[in-house]
Amino acid sequence: MIRLLKKLKYPGRWSLFRSDDRLLLIVFAVIVGICSGLAALLLNRSLETMLAWLHHYRVYWWAIFLPAAGAALSSLFLEKIVNEGAGHGVPEVIYAVSRYGGLLRLRSGFSRLISSCLTIGSGGSAGPEAPVVMSGAAIGSNIAQAFSLNDRQRVALVGCGAAGAIAAIFNAPISGMVFAIEVILGEWSTMNIIPIAIAAVAGTEVSRLLKGNQIAFAHRIFDIHFHDILACVGLAVFCALASVLLTRALRAMHHLSKGVALPLWVRAAIGGSMVGAIGYLLPYVLGEGYHAIHKAIEGGFSGGLMLVTAIALLKILATSLTLGWGGSGGIFAPCLVIGAFVGLSFHRFMAAVWSSVIWVNEGCFALLGMAGLISGIMQAPLTGIFLVIEISGGYEVIVPLIVVSTISTTLCHYLEPASFYLKDLVEQGQLLRPGTDARVLTDLSIQELLETDCICVHPDMRLADFLDIVKTSHRNHFPVEDRKTRNFLGMIHLDDIRPYLFDPAMHNAVLTGQLMNRHVKSVSLHDDLSDVLKKMNDDHIFSMPVVSDNRFLGMISKATLLDQYRKELMVQTGRF
Amino acid sequence: MAQRLFHIFRNTPLGRETLLQSIYFCQQMGVLPTVYIPEATKFLMYFENDVVQVDLDPSYLNDPETALTHAEHLLKAAKMKPELFTPKNFTASTLPDIPTNFEFMCCPRSISDLSSKIGLGYIGPRVRRIIQAARFPVLITSPVYKPWQRIAVFFGGSANAVNALRLGIRVATLTNLRLDIFTQAGKNDPSKYRAIVRDAGLEKSLENILEGWTFFEKKRFEDNLYDVPHDALVVLGAYGHGIIRDIMFGSMMEKIQSTISNNLLIAGPKYTVIA
Numbered sequence: 001m002i003r004l005l006k007k008l009k010y011p012g013r014w015s016l017f018r019s020d021d022r023l024l025l026i027v028f029a030v031i032v033g034i035c036s037g038l039a040a041l042l043l044n045r046s047l048e049t050m051l052a053w054l055h056h057y058r059v060y061w062w063a064i065f066l067p068a069a070g071a072a073l074s075s076l077f078l079e080k081i082v083n084e085g086a087g088h089g090v091p092e093v094i095y096a097v098s099r100y101g102g103l104l105r106l107r108s109g110f111s112r113l114i115s116s117c118l119t120i121g122s123g124g125s126a127g128p129e130a131p132v133v134m135s136g137a138a139i140g141s142n143i144a145q146a147f148s149l150n151d152r153q154r155v156a157l158v159g160c161g162a163a164g165a166i167a168a169i170f171n172a173p174i175s176g177m178v179f180a181i182e183v184i185l186g187e188w189s190t191m192n193i194i195p196i197a198i199a200a201v202a203g204t205e206v207s208r209l210l211k212g213n214q215i216a217f218a219h220r221i222f223d224i225h226f227h228d229i230l231a232c233v234g235l236a237v238f239c240a241l242a243s244v245l246l247t248r249a250l251r252a253m254h255h256l257s258k259g260v261a262l263p264l265w266v267r268a269a270i271g272g273s274m275v276g277a278i279g280y281l282l283p284y285v286l287g288e289g290y291h292a293i294h295k296a297i298e299g300g301f302s303g304g305l306m307l308v309t310a311i312a313l314l315k316i317l318a319t320s321l322t323l324g325w326g327g328s329g330g331i332f333a334p335c336l337v338i339g340a341f342v343g344l345s346f347h348r349f350m351a352a353v354w355s356s357v358i359w360v361n362e363g364c365f366a367l368l369g370m371a372g373l374i375s376g377i378m379q380a381p382l383t384g385i386f387l388v389i390e391i392s393g394g395y396e397v398i399v400p401l402i403v404v405s406t407i408s409t410t411l412c413h414y415l416e417p418a419s420f421y422l423k424d425l426v427e428q429g430q431l432l433r434p435g436t437d438a439r440v441l442t443d444l445s446i447q448e449l450l451e452t453d454c455i456c457v458h459p460d461m462r463l464a465d466f467l468d469i470v471k472t473s474h475r476n477h478f479p480v481e482d483r484k485t486r487n488f489l490g491m492i493h494l495d496d497i498r499p500y501l502f503d504p505a506m507h508n509a510v511l512t513g514q515l516m517n518r519h520v521k522s523v524s525l526h527d528d529l530s531d532v533l534k535k536m537n538d539d540h541i542f543s544m545p546v547v548s549d550n551r552f553l554g555m556i557s558k559a560t561l562l563d564q565y566r567k568e569l570m571v572q573t574g575r576f
Numbered sequence: 577m578a579q580r581l582f583h584i585f586r587n588t589p590l591g592r593e594t595l596l597q598s599i600y601f602c603q604q605m606g607v608l609p610t611v612y613i614p615e616a617t618k619f620l621m622y623f624e625n626d627v628v629q630v631d632l633d634p635s636y637l638n639d640p641e642t643a644l645t646h647a648e649h650l651l652k653a654a655k656m657k658p659e660l661f662t663p664k665n666f667t668a669s670t671l672p673d674i675p676t677n678f679e680f681m682c683c684p685r686s687i688s689d690l691s692s693k694i695g696l697g698y699i700g701p702r703v704r705r706i707i708q709a710a711r712f713p714v715l716i717t718s719p720v721y722k723p724w725q726r727i728a729v730f731f732g733g734s735a736n737a738v739n740a741l742r743l744g745i746r747v748a749t750l751t752n753l754r755l756d757i758f759t760q761a762g763k764n765d766p767s768k769y770r771a772i773v774r775d776a777g778l779e780k781s782l783e784n785i786l787e788g789w790t791f792f793e794k795k796r797f798e799d800n801l802y803d804v805p806h807d808a809l810v811v812l813g814a815y816g817h818g819i820i821r822d823i824m825f826g827s828m829m830e831k832i833q834s835t836i837s838n839n840l841l842i843a844g845p846k847y848t849v850i851a
Contacts, residue, residue, distance in 0.1 A: 083618060083631050092667060096627075099665065103627040105620075145625055430665060528664075549608055549657075 010148050022194065024149075025156055029195035032143055032160040033202025036136030037168035040203065041210055043113045043128050043135075044169060050121030051287060058283070063123075064276035067286070070122020071272035071327040074115040075265040078328060082111040089134035089330060090421045093158065093184055096141070098425075098432040098439065101151030102158035108138035115328035123286040125275055125318035129169060130330020136165030136203075137184070156192050159185045163196045164203030171207050171214060172390035175383060176200035182380045183421060186433045217297050217392050222364040224400060227357060232368060232400045235346045236407035239372025242342045243408065244415045246316050246335070247377060247423070253324025264326050271325025275318045284311050285318040289337035296340040296366040297392070305348040312341035331420065335373040343369025367392050368404045375405035376412040379419035384408075429530075434572045441529040443572070444564055446546055449529075450554035457492070458483045459513030463500055466512050470494070479545055479552040480516045488552040490516035491545055522547040523556060532556065579607045579679035581715070582661070584614060584687065586636045587643040590719070595647065597717040597839060598682040599654045600724075601809075604751045607680060609651065612661040613643045619663070619672045623709035624846065629671075630702045631688050681706065682715045685833075699833055707814050707844040713743055716833070716840040724839055726787065727755040728808035732828055733769055736813030738776045740843045744811040745781045747841065754787035758804060760828070761791040797828065801835045810838045815845040 011024060057063050078084045084105075089112050096104050112131035120126050140161030144154035159180040167176030177200040181188055257267045279286035292311070295301045301308065319334040343365035351359055367388050375384030384405040389395060412419075418426040425431040432439035455469055456479050469478070478492045496515050500506040521539060523532050525548045536544065536558060543557035583598045585591055595611070602609045617632045644660070651658040663672030686700030699716065707714050729744035731737045741757070748755040759769050769791075773779060792800040804810065814829045833840065 083629070095667060100622045100627065103622050103625075105627055105629055107629075148625060428666070 009146075012147075012149060012153075021153060022191070025153060025191075025195040026198055028143060028147070028149070028153075028157055029160045029199040030202050032136070032140040032157050033164035033167075033199030034206055035139045035143070036132070036161040036164035036199070037203035037206030039109070039113060039135045039139065040128075040132040040165045040168040041207060043117060043132055044211075046113075046117045047121050047128060047288070050117060054122065058123075061280075064280045065273055067119075067123040067276040067279065067322070067327075068269040068272035070118045070120075071124050071268035071275075071322065071325070072265045073122075074118040074124075074328045075268035075326045077118065078111060078115045079264055082107050084108065084111045089130040090183070091425055093134055093137040093162065094186075094421060095425055095430055096137075097155055097158055097185060098434075099430060099442070102137075102141050102144070102155040104138040104141035104158065106138065106142050109135050109142060112328060116330070119272075119322065119327040119329050120287055122272070123276060123279055124272060124322040124327045124329060125279075125285055125287070125289070125315060125334055126322050126327060126329020127288055127331060127333025127335075128329065129166065129332035131328065132165040132169055133162045133179075133184070133330070136161030136163075140199075152191070155185065156195050159192055159196045160199030163200040164206075167200040167203035168207040170387065170391055171204060171211070172387060173197075173200040173204040175387040175390050176203060178386050179380070179383045182383050183378055183419075187435075217294060217367075220297065220299075220361070220363055220392075220394065222360050222394070222396060224360050224364065224396065225358075228360045228364070229400050229403060231346075231350055231359070232403040233407060234350075235343060235365060235368055236372055236404045237411060238342050238346050239339060239369055239404060239408040240376050240411035240415065242312065242316070242338055243335075243373055243376030243412050246319065246331070246338060246373075247416055247420045249316055249320035250324050250331070250420070251423070253320040257325045268326030271321040271327060274321045274325075278314055278318050278321075282311060282314055284337075285315045288333040289315065290333065292337055293340045293366070293370070296344050297363040299361045299363040301344060301362075305345060305352065308341050308348060309345045312338050312345060315341065331377065332374070335377055336370045339370035339373030340366040341369070342373065343367065364397060364400075367397055368400050371401050372404040372408040376408040377420045379409050379413055379422075381405040381409045435569065438530065440565055440568045440572065441533070443568055444529055444561075446523065446525050446527060446529065446532065446556055449556050449560050449564055450546060451543075451557060451560060452554040454479055454552075454555055456481045456552060457512050459489055459511065459516065461512040462508055463497065463510040463512065463515070464507040466492075466497070466515075467501075467507065470497075475555075477543060477545070477555060478512075480512060481552060485550075487550040488522070488545070488547045489513075490518040491520040492516045520545060524548055525553060529561070533558075533561070579605075580610045580659075581605075581607045581680040581682055582610050582612065582674070582678040583682045584612050584632070584636065585643060585647045586633075586684070587613075587638045587640070587646055588635050590684070591636075592646065592650065593719065593721045594682065594684050594717050595650050596721040598715065599650060599656060600721070601680070601682070601715055601839075602656065603654060604724075604753075605680075605747065606750060608659055609656060610659050610661045610678065611647050611651070612663075612674065613640075613647060615640070616670050616672065618670065619674050620667050621674050621676050621706065621709075623676050624711070626705070626709040628702065628705045628709060630674075630706075633687065633689055636687075676710065676712075678712055680712055680715060681710065682717060684717060707842050709846060710844055711846050711848045713811075713841050713843045713847055716842060718837050718839050722837075722839060723807070724753075724809040725807045726753050726805055726809075727751070728804050728810045728838075729755060729757050730810065730812040730828060730832060731757050731759050731769060731773075732813075733759075733772050734813065736815070736843065736845055736847075738772065738778070739847050740811050740813035741773065741776075741778060743841065743843050743847070745778065745785065747809065747811060748785045749781075753785075755782070755785045756787050756805070756808065757789040758800075759789070759791050760797045760800065761793055763793075766791045798831045798835045801832065804836055804838070806838065808838055809841055810836065811841045811843070813843045813845075813847075 112134045116131035137158045140157035144157045162184045163176040163180035166179050167173045177197050180196050284292040315338050347362040347365035371384040371388040375381045385401050455473050476494045480489045492515050522545045543555050546553045614636050621628045648658045665673040683703045688700050688702045727744050727748045729741050
């Protein structure tokens, strides 16, 4: 029995998988896809139940406090019960993938499902997609940990979890796959694509089996003309502006909330009550908001240009208040709602200005707006394009979709160089995608670059004796140590002895202690290589002594660094 | 190469005893103490195949104004340069990442529970997770500062026990202290254990430092523990036996930690022997 358990713990050692781990990853991808799909459906069902249950109470005035209660409970749950340092979820997954080989905590597999259910179910303006991505990714990571898979395999399973979750919640396998690769892993390699595709299929099948093969938004046929495609350029600009506005509003609210000296759950309640007040006047901004998208796509949304613009802006405000003040959830669903209303506003504006032109149905622009927002805020055009195609079930909008998504992504990139998910990571220097400079330098350590073939000399050594050492050494730098304590005192460079070299009278008169440079810049064994390299570049030096606890350990040079850098880069990119 | 011991400072009298013990260990071993004065009650430790979230007992954040002074005072009194650790990476804004590339780590018996709960027979779940996942040995200190004058290694014959013996030899060599080995042999022939040590190539290393090898043949293991010198640093392995190691701390380890109050230096299953 114990032998069997031991064998199960290390599947990588089975003869079936030993030669090539692709089959191993495929098997685990199916398991992770099913588990993450089930997690996504669990949240989906819970939200439906909670929203239906609370729906009857929305007519009462005190319903404005429901989002406050939900956000406070959600915050208390995360802070006091599961002790999770709360964030949006997706940046944490990307951080784990880029820095720690996809290691995620087990508690992350369920904590965000419960907290986001409380926030969104009570009316908070957020989406369930980021929590299910977090949950799926944590499931993948913990399955990989349980079966002792290596870093690369673990990262692939994290991607599988994210893909399975998105695929299940939207019934959209391609979107799940593209999202996992484009946003989570940021690396298109066949080793990852195959298991992720399989996990996305598994997640979708779980969803279809338990929920039926439903397309999120009913398919409509749109008659798109050239002038509609031209108008898409303008729509893309509006989408980009809305994306940037949402990104900045979310961050501004977060900073504002941090400055309030109140417990997190109280801050979440404050944000929630403000959302409740907005929702009392304009219920479209509450919850995920998919019912509003349905109406927008079907072209049956009553109200004029002012109202739809107000809904888009207030949804941005409500989402910022919910998430920025401590509620739990993601921005996927709010982006779809805001995008749909930006599309609708733009269509109505165009129809008002050029009333003689026969424009395509406004539902088409709602769809394009959704893609524009998703592409812009995540700076992931493929995710936006495939998601809208899959959730609307129509392929005929592909050309304007590409136009809106690519232009929106490009404009957003100009205005906000990093996407919403990556912004904090980039600012903290924590985004370490494989093959990037930061990642290569992080994976190298000073210890492995240490050149230990230096000959140490003592300060009381005569120049003549020192020259004998120089003859046997092939280095230009000589560390000087105290004879008794072995403490590092300074360095002698060959240039330092040049003035005395051709004057034999000085050879017995000058001591090395008089020649050495006492103010040499050194680095410690535990310094970051990026800092060391910056120091070298700033001071125009090619090598530095490594000193720890006053002891000379060796030299670090740019030449060795470059050599190791190339090797590491080749390993990370798989290009030899 | 300067080796480092990671210590999380608790600004209480109990924390002072723990830091004194760490300082003593560092002085004996020639290791640099790296002290972390936490600013949040949570942190993460990312190991090779596991991520451990440590939720500190709130007493770790006691009186933050004096924490630094207290820690520096103890280190300076021992003529050690205070090296304070500041987290560079954060998984979330209130969740710092603590590196796991130290050579040693010091833990009290529990870092997540109130100090009133800590006593013999109890090692907290987080400390257990750290021991299970870490490449470094973990120093579990006695409740009060207790200098040790000899090394006692518990050797049960498993692969992890061999690692623990290597660690004990390393400590004894660096500190110039004598080493005792204790084995609960029961009905097994002592020559079996000697053969394991010989096959591991440790006989020669033991020649100059071994004080004695005690084989307990009678009585229960916990009753025999009275023979372990009270002033010894006890070195032993944990999670040592096959698949069970992933679930159980190890029966010998549980008995030792619940019976004796010496300082314990524990090598977990992932402990990598430094040459």
